[in-house]
Amino acid sequence: MAWGLLTERLCKACRSFSNTHPAGICSTCRRDLPLDGAVCRPCRKQASLVAGLGSKTALDLTVAAVTGHQLFLAGTFRRPNLPGPQLARTAPQAASWRPPPAGASRPRWIQAMLCDPPRDLTRVSSHHPPAGSGLAGTLLACAQRTAELRGWSPRTLSLVSSGLRILAAVHDPGEPVRASTVQQLKARNVPARHVIDVLDQAGALLDDRPDSLTAWLEEQISGFPSQIRAELEVWIDVMRSGGTRRTPRARSTIVTSFSSIRPFLASVCGRYATLRQVTRQDITSWIAARPGCSRARDASTLRTLFRVLKSERLIFADPARGIRSGRNYSSIPIPARAPDLAAVSEAIRGNSALRVVVALTGMHAFQPGAVRRLRLDQVDLADRRLDPGGLNRPLDEFTAAAARDYLAFRRQRWPRTTNPHLLVNNHSAHTTATVSESWMGKLFRGLPLTAAQLREDRILEEARCGRADPLHLAAVFGFTPRTGLRYTQAGRENTEPAGQHVIQPPATPEFPASPRQKS
Numbered sequence: 001m002a003w004g005l006l007t008e009r010l011c012k013a014c015r016s017f018s019n020t021h022p023a024g025i026c027s028t029c030r031r032d033l034p035l036d037g038a039v040c041r042p043c044r045k046q047a048s049l050v051a052g053l054g055s056k057t058a059l060d061l062t063v064a065a066v067t068g069h070q071l072f073l074a075g076t077f078r079r080p081n082l083p084g085p086q087l088a089r090t091a092p093q094a095a096s097w098r099p100p101p102a103g104a105s106r107p108r109w110i111q112a113m114l115c116d117p118p119r120d121l122t123r124v125s126s127h128h129p130p131a132g133s134g135l136a137g138t139l140l141a142c143a144q145r146t147a148e149l150r151g152w153s154p155r156t157l158s159l160v161s162s163g164l165r166i167l168a169a170v171h172d173p174g175e176p177v178r179a180s181t182v183q184q185l186k187a188r189n190v191p192a193r194h195v196i197d198v199l200d201q202a203g204a205l206l207d208d209r210p211d212s213l214t215a216w217l218e219e220q221i222s223g224f225p226s227q228i229r230a231e232l233e234v235w236i237d238v239m240r241s242g243g244t245r246r247t248p249r250a251r252s253t254i255v256t257s258f259s260s261i262r263p264f265l266a267s268v269c270g271r272y273a274t275l276r277q278v279t280r281q282d283i284t285s286w287i288a289a290r291p292g293c294s295r296a297r298d299a300s301t302l303r304t305l306f307r308v309l310k311s312e313r314l315i316f317a318d319p320a321r322g323i324r325s326g327r328n329y330s331s332i333p334i335p336a337r338a339p340d341l342a343a344v345s346e347a348i349r350g351n352s353a354l355r356v357v358v359a360l361t362g363m364h365a366f367q368p369g370a371v372r373r374l375r376l377d378q379v380d381l382a383d384r385r386l387d388p389g390g391l392n393r394p395l396d397e398f399t400a401a402a403a404r405d406y407l408a409f410r411r412q413r414w415p416r417t418t419n420p421h422l423l424v425n426n427h428s429a430h431t432t433a434t435v436s437e438s439w440m441g442k443l444f445r446g447l448p449l450t451a452a453q454l455r456e457d458r459i460l461e462e463a464r465c466g467r468a469d470p471l472h473l474a475a476v477f478g479f480t481p482r483t484g485l486r487y488t489q490a491g492r493e494n495t496e497p498a499g500q501h502v503i504q505p506p507a508t509p510e511f512p513a514s515p516r517q518k519s
Contacts, residue, residue: 001042003114004074011074017041028064037061042069071114119170121184126162128169135204136168142202146194150430151416156191160198163190167199176206183209194430213240213251220262227274228265231315235308244311257301260294264302275309280319287325299325333490336457340448347447352406353423354443359399362454365462365477371451372434374422379403391478456487463491 002011010018018034026033026040033040039047039061046064130136140161147157163185167177177199182192199205217236221229239257242248249257264286268278287299299320306320344362348355360366360374370388378387381403384395395403403422410417414429421428423435444450449457463473470484477484 001069002072002074006074014041028062029069046070119178119181119184121166121170121181122187124166124169126165126169128166130165130168131171132168132173135171135173136165139164139168139198139202139204143198146198146201149418150432151414151418152194152430153416156194156430159190160194163188163192163195164198167195175204177204179205179207179209197431213254216255217258220258221265224265224269225273228269228272231275231309232265234312234314235305238308238312243308246308257304260298261301261305264298275306276315278306278319280323283320283323287323295325299323333456333460333487335460336449336453341457343448344454348402351443352402352409356399356402356406356422357440357443357451358454359402361451362458363396363399364393365455365458367455368437368440368451372421372423372437372440375420376422377420379422459487460491463487 004011008015017036021034021036023032024035024038025031026035026043027038028043029040031040033042036044043061043064044059046067046069047059047061049070050063050067051059143157143160143164146152147160152160163182166185166188167182171177179196182195182199185195186192196205196207200207221232224232236254236258238246239249239254264283267286268275268282272278283299283302287295287302290298303320303323306315306318309315310318344358348358357371360371361368364386366374366388374388378389380387380395381400384400386393386395386399406422410424414424417424417429419428419430419432421434423440425435425439427433427439428435440451459473459477462476463469470481470488473479473484473487474481
């Protein structure tokens with residue numbers, strides 16, 4: 001129970017003490033250790049330390065329960081030459097303590113860590129004995145349960161168990177395992193993300209991996225003056241963590257907002273040393289030179305920046321207050337051309353994953369994010385219903401056939417997966433996460449249309465069939481009437497049909513009636 005570099009598990013004195021005294025429960029610290037007169041050696045040494053060198057009376061062996069144990073380095077334990085009367089004042093307090101009864105709860109003794117150096121796993125083998133008893137067994141049992149829940153293959157479980165045994169050989173029980181240490185296992189073909197998942201479930205993970213958003217923001221503001229950097233860090237912290245009457249923003253919102261005003265910040269840094277020197281003329285002239293499509297967004301971001309700095313009392317006046325740059329117009333939906341739809345229809349013949357994505361976006365107008373989050377229990381093939389988040393709608397034959405083909409491919413490719421989502425890939429099949437945006441983007445690589453364009457074409461087709469009623473579109477596709485008005489206006493502008501669509505939408509009478517029809 002000391003710090004130091006030893007050739008064996010115990011020092012010479014403790015090894016000799018354990019060989020000559022039987023083990024038992026110490027009456028002072030209640031730990032299972034070799035005893036000499038119902039007291040272990042650490043408690044006896046602590047009593048000697050408190051009594052001092054000049055003590056001629058019997059030792060009070062219960063003093064460790066009040067004073068605790070003095071931390072020391074192995075092999076260097078020496079009784080310090082401290083004056084006896086100064087330490088003797090604590091002895092009367094210890095005399096009133098009595099050992100707890102046998103059935104009482106055992107106190108928690110925690111050995112603090114003196115230092116935490118980086119672990120080098122290059123010379124550690126999975127056959128090395130664990131540093132402490134119980135850690136390896138706990139982690140391996142947790143890995144076995146995780147493998148059953150996630151459907152890991154025997155090879156994956158074997159590799160993860162090997163990595164856990166390596167970590168248990170260099171970590172004591174109760175010591176957290178750093179994620180940066182786990183990353184070293186990649187050199188041995190051990191799936192580090194699965195090992196991190198097991199450690200997280202076992203409560204033994206210390207995630208010290210660098211945040212990619214923090215690293216990106218630091219790179220963006222690295223060349224700015226120190227005062228402007230400090231002011232921007234306050235604004236970024238408010239956007240990430242929130243504040244008084246402010247909600248935290250999403251990662252994509254933070255990246256988009258900072259990227260939109262970075263040219264303005266770069267021009268300001270060339271003239272000023274702090275954002276307090278920015279004038280209203282600087283903002284208006286920069287916004288006037290911006291493209292019309294991004295002018296309103298950039299003005300809104302600058303208003304938010306200076307409003308936060310004003311509320312945090314980092315600037316005296318808000319130069320962006322009241323600045324308006326017009327309305328932020330959204331894009332106009334455009335119907336897809338018949339040759340592009342024919343190319344998509346040709347591409348889905350040999351790709352079951354692309355076919356089910358095209359069916360959900362081009363037939364039911366699901367957003368790409370909703371397709372990635374669609375779960376298996378939301379696709380009812382028996383009753384021919386589709387219920388993504390409470391929007392219950394009929395399941396047409398085209399989408400049902402696409403879902404059946406993909407489920408058959410999924411059972412053949414990943415027979416052990418327990419991922420609750422419909423779409424899986426090699427990275428998500430053994431977890432509970434959704435597929436990534438980049439994976440869905442690769443499905444449409446080389447095609448003339450994207451998933452978002454297929455969705456817009458389906459909504460425009462419904463707008464033409466439903467006589468451009470925004471309330472009908474809102475009831476069918478689950479968005480607001482204002483969004484429905486955007487599509488109806490685009491449908492009136494595109495009065496000419498785009499051609500004979502290869503992907504036919506489902507029959508509209510089966511959709512629920514619009515709120516206007518109900519009233």
